[in-house]
Amino acid sequence: MEVLKSVVEEHMDQMADLIQKITTELRSGLRPAYENFMGFFHAIDWKEPWLMGLLAFHFLFLLTAILSRKSTNFQMCLFLSALAGVYLAERLNVFLGKNWKSFSGQNYFDPSGVFLSALWSGPLLVIAIIILINTLFSLCYMIVRWKKAELRHRARVSRNKQD
Structure with a gap:
């Protein structure tokens, strides 16, 4: 005790x-x-062309995710693409860290990957979460439609049995 x-x-x-x-x-x-x-x-020097391109890429990716919200299969491809981008971020950071002089004015790619996590993986994860939430809403809507159809079918069957 x-x-x-x-x-x-x-x-x-x-x-x-x-x-x-x-x-x-x-x-x-x-x-x-x-x-x-x-x-x-x-x-960060936000006027560097590659950073503007990265921001444009994220904007277009988000816009594509929003505009294709009714296409579940395409959304899953976008979702997997976003997660693949996050998965490959470490390798991308190493590659860009070795070659930064060819496209950037300063080396943003530290060994811990903070910069790439904030400007590459972070937005991709946010977009993936938006796609996931949209998929969950679509799934709930589909379950409600299915249940309504099931109830209509049961009502028809019970009416036919009574006749």
């Missing part, structure tokens, strides 16, 4: 420390995160 009591007290101490750390972070606000984001944003 003493062992259990000491384990529970130890757990409670850990939880109290965790809550204290969280409240300290919340008191400091979002200012440090905002400052880090703004530093990242200003460190």
Whole structure:
């Protein structure tokens, strides 16, 4: 019983420390995160042609996903393409890191891949989530249509049995 009591007290101490750390972070606000984001944003030369092309690619990919929302098969191809792009991001980062001088004014491709994660994988994941949500809504709509058709069929069958 003493062992259990000491384990529970130890757990409670850990939880109290965790809550204290969280409240300290919340008191400091979002200012440090905002400052880090703004530093990242200003460190990028947004007028480089390849960055404009990347942003245009993401915009067109998103537009394609939105305009093809009623075509489930095409949406699944887009979904798999987006996830394949995220999957290949590490290899892409290594390749672009070795060849950055041929297309960029500075090397954005660090070994940890933060830049490519933020500007390549992040938008692709957002688009994939949008496609997934659209697919779930389509699936719910299809289930409702199926159930209505089933109920109509049962009503017809029961009417025919009564006649």
